[in-house]
Amino acid sequence: MSLVEGRETRGADGGPDAVGDGRGTADEQTGAGVRAGRRRLLGYVLLVLVPVLAGGLALAAGDPAGPGTAARSAGSTTAVLLLAIGGVLVVALAAGTLAARIGQPRVMGEICAGLALGPSVLGQVAPDVSAWLFPPKVVTGLDALAQLGLVLFMFGVGQELARTRTTRGERGFTLVALGSLLVPFAAGTCAALWLAPRHVGQAAHPTAFALFLGCALSVTAFPVLARILSELGLLGSRTGRLSLYAAAVGDGICWVVLTVALTLAQGKGPGGQWGTLLASVLLVLVLLGPVRLGLARLLAGRIGRSPAATCTLCVAAVAASAGLTAALGIHQLIGAFLFGLAWPPAPARGAVAAASSVAAFAQLLLPFFFLGFGLSLDLGNLSLDSNGVVLLVVMLVLATLSKVVGAGLAGYLAGIPRTGALEIGVLMNTRGLTELVVLGIGHEAGLIDTQLFAVLVLVTLATTAMTGPGVRLMRSARAHRAAARGPDEARADRTDSEPAGSHRSRSDRAGSSPG
Secondary structure, three states, X not given: OHHHHHHHXXXXXXXXXXXXXXXXXXXXXXXXXXXXHHHHHHHHHHHHHHHHHHHHHHHHHOOOOOOOHHHHHHHHHHHHHHXXXXXXXXXXXXXXXXXXXXXXXXXXXXXXXXXXXXXXXXXXXXXXXXXXXXXXXXXXXXXXXXXXXXHHHHHHHHHHHHHOOOOOOOOOHHHHHHHXXXXXXXXXXXXXXXXXXXXXXXXXXHHHHHHHHHHHHHOOOHHHHHHHHHHHOOOOOHHHHHHHHHHHHHHHHHXXXXXXXXXXXXXXXXXXXXXXXXXXXXXXXXXXXXXXXXXXXXXXXXXXXXXXXXXXXHHHHHHHHHHHHHHOOOOHHHHHHHHHHHOOOOOOXXXXXXXXXXXXXXXXXXXXXXXXXXXXXXXXXXXXXXXXXXXXXXXXXXXXXXXXXXXXXXXXXXXXXXXXXXXXXXXXXXXXXXXXXXXXXXXXXXXXOHHHHHHHHHHHHHHHHOHHHXXXXXXXXXXXHHHHHOHHHHHHHOOOOOOOOHHHHHHHHXXXXXX
């Protein structure tokens, strides 16, 4: 007891008692911390807040029409532009990630993000935020990024189509390509007879309207289809190869027909129309002839060994080709697409690497195209009365059935089993980004009105969204049926799904095995 008391006494004499009065010590420390915090707060007020407020009041009291007004306005526009760029990219990334997690292509999420940032969603929920984030000057800058991304994207599409090659043993390729193109094209032109009196655009050209609607129903999004096939593991299967080849041929023909429709819609006389078509033919011959050969030789030299020089040449040439076609009265995207066909896909490694880099950069800029698409389209203004609902349902059913029946029946007649042929039809129903590009061109040229434009956008989203789940469901049901019938029939059913050469490699392994 004396020892304890001694400790307590020494604690009282020497300072705060650490043993017997620990609670009082904690209270004192807390009080010291509060006093220190108050001193820091006072320092922030005197040294930071007061100067900031004084400077702000001085700026506010200045002459708003002074010489610095233009600079402040330009700085504000630049700040908002940079904030808009960052916001669009982040929202597109988040939407694309969410779409991938639910089994959809990332581009579906990016498309929906662009529509959500427009007047359809953000303009309705927070109109003040939308007006502040996307003023006219900022939209002009974002549209420039969108046009650059779109031109580079079309170059990538042309490059992918140039790399696509058919094999001599691929029977039925021509029939599938024609069936997936002509049946929906005929359905679209027939539907144009019913839709033209009410939904033709400002160009008011019935023939151009019919050609455009046939293209809109015939297009298959080649890049999105390739991505879906890769995610499903079907790139090497026969159904995957046939669908890619058919999409390549169909999209190429659709761009030619779209060029004719745009030429007719420009209101030129017969001489002007034939002049534009002749210029288009000459441009195709020059790009796919001398320009292609010249690029191959140029990239085989010193320039081809420099990645930076090759990429710079590629982007500059794409821009020049697109600008030349626009000057000739042809849409600039067609020029970029044609240059993609002319760019050497092989054997120059530098050319392939540069094309891949340009395509990757285009993917980064595409969200700005989706934003511009969303800003130009307010789905809230879509008339959902009885006529609007009928129009949406009819176009959705017509687009889906014409693609599935046309491609599926052609595949079946080409010797593919019924399930595989139906799978080709479902795959060819993917419209995606290419369809949005076609719709944007047609709406901008005045071929269709805003009501039909909005309906076809919804049809595009619906048909693209149903492709992946539809193919997965079909393959799951097919696997269950094959397993129930036995291993021999299961192997027979997998014939059109396995990569090329897989059966031959198995037989080779069986023949070379011991015994």
